[in-house]
Amino acid sequence: MKYSVKKFASILEEIQNGATITETCRKYNTDDELRRLRKEIMDLKKENAILKKAAAYFAKNQK
Numbered sequence: 001m002k003y004s005v006k007k008f009a010s011i012l013e014e015i016q017n018g019a020t021i022t023e024t025c026r027k028y029n030t031d032d033e034l035r036r037l038r039k040e041i042m043d044l045k046k047e048n049a050i051l052k053k054a055a056a057y058f059a060k061n062q063k
Contacts, residue, residue, distance in 0.1 A: 014024045
């Protein structure tokens, strides 16, 4: 997993405030996964909209 300097600074600050390394890394891994899944959902919604339009177009032209 790649960490930016900003993210690394946030992790370091949490650890200095008493959080364990495991808790902090787990939190950031979960955040990254959530961000990735939200992007995937948006991409799938766009693809679904395109497929609906294509299906409507072909259904209209078959008549």
